[in-house]
Amino acid sequence: MADTPQIADTSPHDWKYISEGGSTIVFSYTGPLHPQFDGTALRLRKGPVSGREHTDTEQYQQPQLAETHDQGEEPDDPTIVFQSAVIERLVPRQFLPRLDAVRVERAWLQQLAHLTEAQRPKERRAKDRIDTGRRKAVLATDLVGGDGWAVEIKPKWGFLPARTHLSDETREIKTRTCRFCMHAHLKSTQGEDVSLGYCPLDLFARDKARVTRALHALWSVWLGSGAAVNNLRVFVQGRKLTPAADVPSLAPLAAQLFPEASHEGGPAHTPDEVRDALTSALLPLLLDTPVLRTLSTLQRTLDALDVEGLTALWARLRPADAAELGEGEADPDVAEWTRFVDTYLSRHPPRPESASASEAQTQTRTRAGPPAEADEDELRYQLQAYLLSASFKDCSVILRMKPGQAVGQGTITVIDLDVKGIDRLAKWAKLDREIVDAYRGIPPRDCVDAWAISA
Ligand SMILES: [Zn+2]
Structure with missing residues (x-):
């Protein structure tokens, strides 16, 4: 054009x-x-x-x-096509x-x-x-350039799986420690830098003490790893900040958070003071926004079976190919994605933001899972649903503050909502087994899912 x-x-x-x-x-x-x-x-x-x-x-x-x-x-680019055909029907445009x-x-x-x-x-x-x-x-x-500062958070998995589709062997493990915390444990045993101590369920909880705990955990990993772990990124005037455990490396951020002090050349702020000011600036936005709740609901309802339940459904309908989840399945095209979203929205009608947790639970519970007589169409639906859940588990949110804006007056935008390929399914199923196996015998963290569907 x-x-x-x-x-x-x-x-x-x-x-x-x-x-x-x-x-x-x-x-x-x-x-x-x-x-x-x-x-x-x-x-x-x-x-x-x-x-x-x-x-x-x-x-x-x-x-x-x-x-x-x-x-x-x-x-x-597929990102553009996917956003207009799928994402914009599920996430309000003001957040994209x-x-x-x-x-x-x-x-x-x-x-x-x-x-x-x-x-x-x-x-x-x-x-x-x-x-x-x-x-x-x-x-x-x-979202990060220009004046002011911005924070990018990769929140990851904001829900615990429902017990229904888990095997006896994994149910206790998977419902007491969230997927992110288990994965962080596995990575740490492999010597990788990870966000140990950060639990996404705290960030998603919309509870002041828990969101604060999540932000502090993200901050200490960010500081300790020199921004090498990607769950938190900080940008000041368009530049990505690489912290060291010293005061000068945080000076550009401190200058944004304590604007009155920076002109004077007064005493430098300690890392803890900068962290607390950052937390205070982000908290009102995170406690007020419906975005994290929306992401959590999308992840949960699209991944209704857990990869275990999905694998079981696959094995039931495709015994011949049962070894490899999704093998031989074609990536959905735009028309199929559009039909998928139609079906998803008819199963999970959007509800007003004010709906209580129990209303949401009732709705989700009655709709969750495949019908007992699941057929090929249902299998295809659940494969696509799982793919889309992966996009929402892997996205980032950018919280952007402009200079002179009152605390809590920033914007929040969801980015990196890319379409995933169906050939990833088998790898995810394998990774899931590795993650759970590595967590056997480890004390549960008892991660709390604020929006859980009570059993
Ligand atoms: Zn956790």
């Missing part, structure tokens, strides 16, 4: 590196005033560094979602970034890569780089 913006209208020098995830890398526009690019971030796909054998390319492959392929026209297609070209991308490569983390540079073969990328609302 003629009105798709062209990245070549800007200079690669005008884009500042912000951060990257497993499959994408993000830049913020800092160039001269431009109606199409002011306040935007450029999200580019990455590809594996060539010449490496046995690279795990899984994370670079996105299911294609375009309905039709015009001759010679690269379809819009604007996403538009933008045309890119090889020479421009190569120049940008050349200019910014040195700022990328070393481990990432060894593995991947900007995919310069793409002709389209995503232009998104820039």
